[in-house]
Amino acid sequence: MHYYDQHMHTYFSPDSVEKFENYLEQSDKALVTTEHLDFFSPYQNQADVIPDFPRYTAKIEQLNKEYDNRVRKGIEVGFTYPDKDKIQDYLSGKDFDLILLSVHHNGQYNFMNIGNEDVPLTEHLNDYYSRMLQAVQEFPNANVLAHFDYGLRGYTVTVDELRQVEKKLLKVFKTAVQNELAFELNTKSMYRHGNAHLYEYAIDLYLSAGGKMFTLGSDAHKAEDYEFHFKEAAEMLKRHGVEQLVTFQQQEPSFVPIPQEKVTTK
Numbered sequence: 001m002h003y004y005d006q007h008m009h010t011y012f013s014p015d016s017v018e019k020f021e022n023y024l025e026q027s028d029k030a031l032v033t034t035e036h037l038d039f040f041s042p043y044q045n046q047a048d049v050i051p052d053f054p055r056y057t058a059k060i061e062q063l064n065k066e067y068d069n070r071v072r073k074g075i076e077v078g079f080t081y082p083d084k085d086k087i088q089d090y091l092s093g094k095d096f097d098l099i100l101l102s103v104h105h106n107g108q109y110n111f112m113n114i115g116n117e118d119v120p121l122t123e124h125l126n127d128y129y130s131r132m133l134q135a136v137q138e139f140p141n142a143n144v145l146a147h148f149d150y151g152l153r154g155y156t157v158t159v160d161e162l163r164q165v166e167k168k169l170l171k172v173f174k175t176a177v178q179n180e181l182a183f184e185l186n187t188k189s190m191y192r193h194g195n196a197h198l199y200e201y202a203i204d205l206y207l208s209a210g211g212k213m214f215t216l217g218s219d220a221h222k223a224e225d226y227e228f229h230f231k232e233a234a235e236m237l238k239r240h241g242v243e244q245l246v247t248f249q250q251q252e253p254s255f256v257p258i259p260q261e262k263v264t265t266k
């Protein structure tokens with residue numbers, strides 16, 4: 001079994017128009033897409049983002065006939081505490097293979113749209129990782145903690161600055177490990193938003209929390225970003241002594257070797 005990208009979007013997410021086929025044609029491996037689920041507050045005046053599960057399931061059934069049963073079902077849950085019951089209600093009875101846990105917004109603003117001029121970094125770090133701690137505590141049925149640095153994409157953060165909240169981050173990772181969540185190397189964060197150095201630090205912290213499960217996710221919204229910079233991310237993990245990755249089927253993890261070659265290095 002080969003490792004395959006475990007964070008991708010298609011037209012089942014409102015911020016993507018990509019087709020499954022354009023991903024499928026790039027490899028013979030399994031494919032999973034992780035479509036957005038995000039609820040918003042009345043304050044945000046924005047329509048909830050809810051994948052059309054019957055249509056998604058029907059499309060994947062059709063693709064599985066054409067593409068040798070390669071396609072799996074995934075979802076990226078944007079967690080907020082006020083929405084936790086709505087999230088569980090949506091997931092109830094649905095047979096996802098993979099559930100990503102993300103912290104995208106706080107009911108007022110999207111964390112990617114703010115920077116130091118909006119909320120000073122120290123205040124933001126404390127707030128963001130408090131919310132992430134609440135997310136891993138309150139949503140234990142996720143499989144992967146996605147882009148731990150999502151809320152830092154709009155800032156320029158050094159490892160020393162991130163260390164200000166090391167205690168809190170360690171608690172996030174320990175709780176994630178207890179709940180059997182894998183840690184995602186989000187290659188878009190690392191190599192497009194320039195946060196690879198924060199991953200060097202976080203990998204060791206997650207390992208120190210007893211973590212053993214890692215995934216690579218491109219967060220592709222278009223097919224050309226499939227397995228974006230996977231080779232570099234795999235090399236980084238190897239430097240930290242990690243030899244295996246995990247993939248999820250019916251939410252059960254399986255360990256697979258870290259890809260050695262034949263990976264896209266765009």
Ligand SMILES: [Zn+2]
Nearest residue numbers: 076102104147
């Ligand atoms: Zn996300």
Ligand SMILES: [Zn+2]
Nearest residue numbers: 007009076219
């Ligand atoms: Zn995503």
